[in-house]
Amino acid sequence: MSLFIKNVLLNENVIDIFIQNGTINAIGENLDFQADKIINGTNKAVIPSFVNAHTHSAMTLMRSYADDMELHDWLENKIWPFEKNITEEDVYWGTRLAIIEMIKSGTTHFNDMYWHYDGTAQAVVDSGIHAHLSSAFIDLGDSELTKKQIAEQVDLYHRKNEYEPNVTFTLGIHSLYTVTNSGVEWARDFAKDHNLKIHMHLSETKKEVDEWVKQTGMRPVDYLDSLDMLGNHLLAAHVNWVSDDEIQKLSDNGVGVIHCPTSNMKLASGVFPYKRMKDAGVRMGLATDGVASNNNVDMVDEIKMAALLQKSSSQDPTIMPAKEAFHLATKGSASLFDLNMGEIAVGKSADLLLLDLNNIHLIPNYHLIPNLVYSAHSGCIHTTVSKGEILMENGSVNDEEIIIEQFNKAANRLVKG
Amino acid sequence: MSLFIKNVLLNENVIDIFIQNGTINAIGENLDFQADKIINGTNKAVIPSFVNAHTHSAMTLMRSYADDMELHDWLENKIWPFEKNITEEDVYWGTRLAIIEMIKSGTTHFNDMYWHYDGTAQAVVDSGIHAHLSSAFIDLGDSELTKKQIAEQVDLYHRKNEYEPNVTFTLGIHSLYTVTNSGVEWARDFAKDHNLKIHMHLSETKKEVDEWVKQTGMRPVDYLDSLDMLGNHLLAAHVNWVSDDEIQKLSDNGVGVIHCPTSNMKLASGVFPYKRMKDAGVRMGLATDGVASNNNVDMVDEIKMAALLQKSSSQDPTIMPAKEAFHLATKGSASLFDLNMGEIAVGKSADLLLLDLNNIHLIPNYHLIPNLVYSAHSGCIHTTVSKGEILMENGSVNDEEIIIEQFNKAANRLVKG
Numbered sequence: 001m002s003l004f005i006k007n008v009l010l011n012e013n014v015i016d017i018f019i020q021n022g023t024i025n026a027i028g029e030n031l032d033f034q035a036d037k038i039i040n041g042t043n044k045a046v047i048p049s050f051v052n053a054h055t056h057s058a059m060t061l062m063r064s065y066a067d068d069m070e071l072h073d074w075l076e077n078k079i080w081p082f083e084k085n086i087t088e089e090d091v092y093w094g095t096r097l098a099i100i101e102m103i104k105s106g107t108t109h110f111n112d113m114y115w116h117y118d119g120t121a122q123a124v125v126d127s128g129i130h131a132h133l134s135s136a137f138i139d140l141g142d143s144e145l146t147k148k149q150i151a152e153q154v155d156l157y158h159r160k161n162e163y164e165p166n167v168t169f170t171l172g173i174h175s176l177y178t179v180t181n182s183g184v185e186w187a188r189d190f191a192k193d194h195n196l197k198i199h200m201h202l203s204e205t206k207k208e209v210d211e212w213v214k215q216t217g218m219r220p221v222d223y224l225d226s227l228d229m230l231g232n233h234l235l236a237a238h239v240n241w242v243s244d245d246e247i248q249k250l251s252d253n254g255v256g257v258i259h260c261p262t263s264n265m266k267l268a269s270g271v272f273p274y275k276r277m278k279d280a281g282v283r284m285g286l287a288t289d290g291v292a293s294n295n296n297v298d299m300v301d302e303i304k305m306a307a308l309l310q311k312s313s314s315q316d317p318t319i320m321p322a323k324e325a326f327h328l329a330t331k332g333s334a335s336l337f338d339l340n341m342g343e344i345a346v347g348k349s350a351d352l353l354l355l356d357l358n359n360i361h362l363i364p365n366y367h368l369i370p371n372l373v374y375s376a377h378s379g380c381i382h383t384t385v386s387k388g389e390i391l392m393e394n395g396s397v398n399d400e401e402i403i404i405e406q407f408n409k410a411a412n413r414l415v416k417g
Numbered sequence: 418m419s420l421f422i423k424n425v426l427l428n429e430n431v432i433d434i435f436i437q438n439g440t441i442n443a444i445g446e447n448l449d450f451q452a453d454k455i456i457n458g459t460n461k462a463v464i465p466s467f468v469n470a471h472t473h474s475a476m477t478l479m480r481s482y483a484d485d486m487e488l489h490d491w492l493e494n495k496i497w498p499f500e501k502n503i504t505e506e507d508v509y510w511g512t513r514l515a516i517i518e519m520i521k522s523g524t525t526h527f528n529d530m531y532w533h534y535d536g537t538a539q540a541v542v543d544s545g546i547h548a549h550l551s552s553a554f555i556d557l558g559d560s561e562l563t564k565k566q567i568a569e570q571v572d573l574y575h576r577k578n579e580y581e582p583n584v585t586f587t588l589g590i591h592s593l594y595t596v597t598n599s600g601v602e603w604a605r606d607f608a609k610d611h612n613l614k615i616h617m618h619l620s621e622t623k624k625e626v627d628e629w630v631k632q633t634g635m636r637p638v639d640y641l642d643s644l645d646m647l648g649n650h651l652l653a654a655h656v657n658w659v660s661d662d663e664i665q666k667l668s669d670n671g672v673g674v675i676h677c678p679t680s681n682m683k684l685a686s687g688v689f690p691y692k693r694m695k696d697a698g699v700r701m702g703l704a705t706d707g708v709a710s711n712n713n714v715d716m717v718d719e720i721k722m723a724a725l726l727q728k729s730s731s732q733d734p735t736i737m738p739a740k741e742a743f744h745l746a747t748k749g750s751a752s753l754f755d756l757n758m759g760e761i762a763v764g765k766s767a768d769l770l771l772l773d774l775n776n777i778h779l780i781p782n783y784h785l786i787p788n789l790v791y792s793a794h795s796g797c798i799h800t801t802v803s804k805g806e807i808l809m810e811n812g813s814v815n816d817e818e819i820i821i822e823q824f825n826k827a828a829n830r831l832v833k834g
Contacts, residue, residue, distance in 0.1 A: 064783055064788045068735055268729060295792040308683055312681070312730070317491075360517055360518045363828075370712070374481060375711075
């Protein structure tokens with residue numbers, strides 16, 4: 001499969017892009033190539049696609065099911081009871097719907113943690129997108145559950161080739177406060193032995209951190225350090241409540257930190273210490289979190305929220321300029337997963353977007369990235385390409401109607417309880 | 418002109434709506450009417466359109482021209498030099514472009530303050546939308562300029578019928594710190610004599626308030642009170658830095674307060690004290706501010722930003738639930754201008770939107786307003802109706818291409834300086 005994009009705006013220049021076998025093969029003016037498919041890039045700009053570095057895709061099933069509530073009330077009385085009835089098939093359709101939303105809003109790679117791993121993984125394969133996926137390891141201090149969860153992770157690891165190459169298996173450790181030490185240590189060793197990444201929630205709320213300190217005498221990052229868990233294979237989501245010492249440890253050990261601004265704002269979990277993290281050289285990416293707390297998986301929304309939250313909370317309008325927010329959502333997130341994407345360059349994976357420069361929110365086009373971050377919504381995305389495959393052209397995604405129909409059947413059953 | 422919308426979702430029920438002479442005439446199941454135009458409302462929901470209560474429309478000419486800068490640096494070195502070259506014709510095309518964006522994002526009434534009043538007013542008339550408009554009265558302590566500005570306002574007042582009924586003329590007093598006392602007092606008296614509203618910026622930044630206190634010994638609202646300026650004809654934008662006493666005065670006098678969350682976040686101006694205002698019973702509306710500091714005029718973006726900012730800044734997820742954010746943008750804003758709009762009810766002006774329930778961001782549809790506030794972007798708006806006239810159907814607005822072409826000519830000339 002080859003793809004030839006003609007006369008498209010890249011930064012300030014109108015160029016052609018030739019894509020072969022999923023990779024950007026050539027970029028330049030007036031290129032001459034034969035291709036299976038030619039796209040007219042006139043009045044369009046090309047940018048790298050987004051990497052959504054932390055989500056729970058199937059939670060589309062809970063979109064706007066319960067909002068504006070206190071976190072624990074929300075979890076205990078709304079989210080957890082709803083989740084109890086979710087089947088693997090529900091997860092499949094919930095994830096298919098989320099992936100349509102991602103494709104429409106420019107994401108071609110995401111990092112997920114959820115129950116019914118096979119439902120999520122099959123949805124990724126059937127959608128043509130690519131992802132890092134983990135199951136949600138939670139044992140709540142129950143050693144029988146620990147054994148069961150370990151067995152599940154081992155089973156998924158041994159079956160990981162069923163979903164490759166679209167899916168990269170990772171170990172999902174929900175959080176320090178929901179997984180026993182023996183589970184965390186098992187994950188540390190299994191990850192080391194099999195060269196796996198570990199995906200976890202970390203220091204999301206003040207309450208969680210305060211209780212952890214009370215219980216163990218250590219702050220969560222210090223605790224992870226004492227278990228020898230820190231490293232560049234560790235992907236930690238949220239990380240709002242951290243001391244300067246903890247930030248230095250995250251930096252020194254190359255831990256990948258994932259910022260989820262909308263979810264943090266909506267649940268009032270805290271404000272991500274972006275400037276302190278940046279100054280310390282921490283590796284950072286951006287993410288939507290799940291739809292239950294966002295309420296979408298739209299990275300165009302997320303880049304605006306990230307930039308504005310930092311300016312407002314620090315009372316400094318120069319913090320996180322548009323290009324930094326965009327970088328977090330593209331190359332920043334991509335680098336956490338060692339993905340060869342996040343920029344438009346020869347040799348990079350052809351994960352890219354064409355923006356419609358006639359979209360009213362992008363006019364005038366003095367500066368494209370600030371326009372995208374501060375003005376646009378995801379409706380300005382005309383074409384989404386994932387590893388050289390066109391997943392959306394002119395706003396249209398394959399099988400959207402069928403997926404919505406099946407999704408609605410699942411949602412209607414679940415909401416009745 | 419009559420309009421009949423069949424089988425549309427209103428709250429939880431599928432109903433028909435009959436509109437005649439710009440007013441909602443009947444709402445019910447299986448209505449029987451003859452109409453000039455019938456709209457099939459299947460898979461659509463009807464909601465009131467938005468009122469954008471404070472903007473500077475023609476600043477679309479400066480969209481993403483300069484971002485991520487300190488406020489005074491931004492104004493003095495970027496915005497003001499750019500504005501010096503703007504002509505009345507530029508303002509006309511800048512406003513036409515803004516109005517296309519408003520129509521696409523569901524706004525049918527806006528409140529504007531800008532130079533070259535006639536350019537803005539003519540754009541409103543030609544677009545079929547309706548607005549409150551004011552010129553920008555700024556004299557910077559120069560008494561010759563005061564006289565000139567007063568003469569301009571008097572002239573505009575006497576010519577106001579040129580643009581009626583689409584345009585309602587208001588007096589624009591830029592702010593306390595840019596207009597002399599004699600100008601402010603003239604506006605107070607002229608507004609009283611001619612039953613006009615006064616539109617001004619108020620207590621936007623801490624610096625501005627601190628300097629005012631230093632200069633006069635009074636906080637800005639107290640100062641306005643001492644001039645007998647407070648009343649329900651006064652429309653004050655921003656109002657971030659106010660004491661409890663000032664809030665009580667705003668409430669007691671029925672002053673209309675206009676919240677601009679995105680602009681406040683982007684410029685790091687401060688956080689609007691929503692809860693204190695609400696508890697005191699202050700009349701409130703919502704707005705985008707101008708595109709130079711937003712960077713769009715999209716009220717669907719604004720309702721999300723409003724709700725999330727309050728939750729995050731107060732660390733309380735229950736503050737400003739989705740319905741309150743939506744109310745601010747519809748009935749709240751509308752009531753500041755005594756508009757008979759902002760809700761779907763018989764006898765109300767037919768200013769309304771049809772949302773596409775097949776839009777991926779609105780699925781599942783457990784709760785429409787939370788979906789709209791937290792998940793949707795304005796691309797979910799299928800039809801925009803202003804006083805019974807269809808301004809957009811299926812995403813298409815009249816004359817969009819011609820307006821973009823003329824706008825780009827103006828923008829290209831201006832950006833070259």
